[in-house]
Amino acid sequence: MTKAMTPTVSAPATAEKQKFRLARYQDLALVPVIILLLIIGAILSPIFLTPNNLIAVLTQQSELSLLVLGQAMILIVGKMDLSLESTVGLAPALAVALIIPSSAGGLDVGFAAWLALPLCLLIGVAIGGLNGFLILKVGLSGFMVTLGMLTMLRGLQLAITEGKSLIDVPESFLYLGSTTWLGLPAAVWICIVCYAAGIFVLKYLRAGRSLYAIGGNSEAARAAGIRVDRVVWTVLIIGSVLAVIAGILMTGRLGSVAATQGEGMIFQVFAAAVIGGISLQGGKGTLFGALSGVLMLGLVEQILRLQGVSGFYIKASYGAVIILALIVTRFATGQKQE
């Protein structure tokens, strides 16, 4: 049935206004939860509120947060990309392999070392572009295409590296993964810049607003003159490029490309996005909300770690925490998750 109803004469306009004001701040719903977690952490551990610890949390979450940023935009536009986690591994592995000699596990192509970063980004564009082509032009199911890509890209990385870690990592990667600017790690700065840009674009640019229109009702978006396929394709490419950047930062931080780099991350990516209020049905949620989802998961993880939860239990407790976080979010925002 429709929602068409008559407002009562007694319902004053101010009540309506209050409701809307509240709705406008819905993406701040997780902020009290984050503050609560900071307080709990501080009570449980004296070092929790020290800058070093908080910076450590931010650094650990920086790679996940970039994936969440990409996935959140893809979800808002009404699609999903499961292959992001494999892109995190494959792009740096392939770029490095194209540079280093076969003696170090490379492909003996011998590209110059300065090409590492541009190559990496180009691989991201290609993967996102291919996903977009298969989904939009060939008309395949986005879920299945990216599930296939998830497996294929991971397999490709194993084939190239024969399952070994690549340790001969270019300078540029190491620099980005380890340097600090103004007291904060470069990785954290990159995240801040990416999120600030994303939040701005999705709020203040027509192109950004079109993501919500497409995810909310793609037919209406088309009838309003939005070039739906072009926008979706661009968003898929941006998502892959963000995954590549996450991969570069991870490679630089660890000093090598492991064969399993990024494996299993997609689960946390979806969890953080949904906790942050992004709807899996498209058209709803904000990037600030997604970011607070990432921070919330990071703080919980750090609390568990500082409490010395045994390595055997940490995975189970992490899964439990995600479900708990979903429950908390469900009631903090008062909305059912789809």
Add this chain to the structure above:
Amino acid sequence: MTEFASVGGADNVAAAARGVTKTFGRTLALDDVGIEIRAGESHALVGRNGAGKSTLVSILTGMQTPDAGEVSFFGEPAPPVADSAAWRRHVACVYQKSTVVPELSVAENLFINRQDLGGGLISWKKLRREASSLLETYDVAVDPDSLVSTLTVEQRQLVEIARALSIGSRFVILDEPTAQLDGPAIERLFDRMRSLQDKGVTFLFISHHLQEVYEVCQTVTVYRDARHIVTAPVAEMSKPDLIEAMTGEAGGLNVPSGDDRPSSAEEVLTVSALSGDHFSDISLSATKGEVIGLAGSASSGKHEFAETVYGLRKPSSGSISVDGASVRGGDVPAALKAGIGCVPRDRHHQGLVLDLSIAENATMSTAGAFVWPSAQRSAGSTAIASYDVKAAGPDQPVSDLSGGNQQKVVMARALAGDPSVLVLINPTAGVDVKSKESLLGVVDAQARRGKAAIVVSDELDDLRVCDRVLVLFHGQVVREFARGWRDQELIAAIEGMSSE
């Protein structure tokens, strides 16, 4: 197959609601209303959008519990809301939106959730046989093996009605059943209603087309602003009285005829030899201030033609130009840029993003590269004021609005870029009398400002605004009517009986 004979005399009440009140949050949806539907009659429920019709339907079908008041069927109190099976034996509802599963067969849909026919294991052969005999009983010419997704709207409704009757319900609610049907299909539906009525089936009929109420119903109940206004035999209620009861104002529908609109020789829109999906070789030109109506049955190709002009569909040949400049076919942004605005066929499907605000929907086609929330909000407020949208403010999501107000937001979006050509497809579909007046007033006002408009519609009220009406049949223009056409003449042409 069902024993309708058990229905008693004419004063037997099939369904009744008394003293029903229902609120949603701060919104009062029904205020101490009642309705009494006598067995064997077709009872019309009319009212403007927001009058409380949908809420009453959801209470009569057990989807919602009233805050106060009671519902009864044949004198017995209604079952508790949790017992949906019991409700389905008392009452069935055919909604505008389908309640069948499209990817299952007709047979399975007819016996959904009772496919085993009481046997525990599903016998597909038996199911098919039962389905055929059920369809035969109600004279529904549909293959029980076909998928429901392949049926027409008309066939789908018949399947839903047959299913309702087979469960044993003798009271059927039809919620705007004619909204998506063309003329002959509506007549067939009415014939069927009459014959089922003879067998003792009771109908509650909801429609925005008052003419249909006179055609098929015996009693009419009017709701307005969540209150019961009047219940009377249809024969004793004149059309102006009915409209007055619905709107609370005297007088009939006040549609601007535009007789005195100034005409101009300056051509704005030129369509030459355009062919595309379901239409071929149509040429027309519109001058400044001219409103052209396109009428025809659902399969006439009128919608496809209009959608092609706006770029939603690709033409196979022919050309479109605005102010002498040719417009790329199949490209909505190009059409917008050339100065064509459009109200698409179905506001839920193509017109609006329901979760977004009024302001955002109204500016969707015209926003610059940068979107400043304050500018957007003020554009939204302007739209609310200029198109008479009843809303709390520009930030309100359009999903909160009634149908008529949603349609005004779609109109605002179409006009936001100040286009020189308007393509309006079913501009007043599913909106109440007041909103219809206001929307058609906008069309007239825009024409007076020198815009050309194409109005695609089945509703004679919409076509009265037009300077001329073209009738399409099987993808071609077969008749043209100048102002002053007679209703019968035009309807005959639409139904394809114009050759005499």
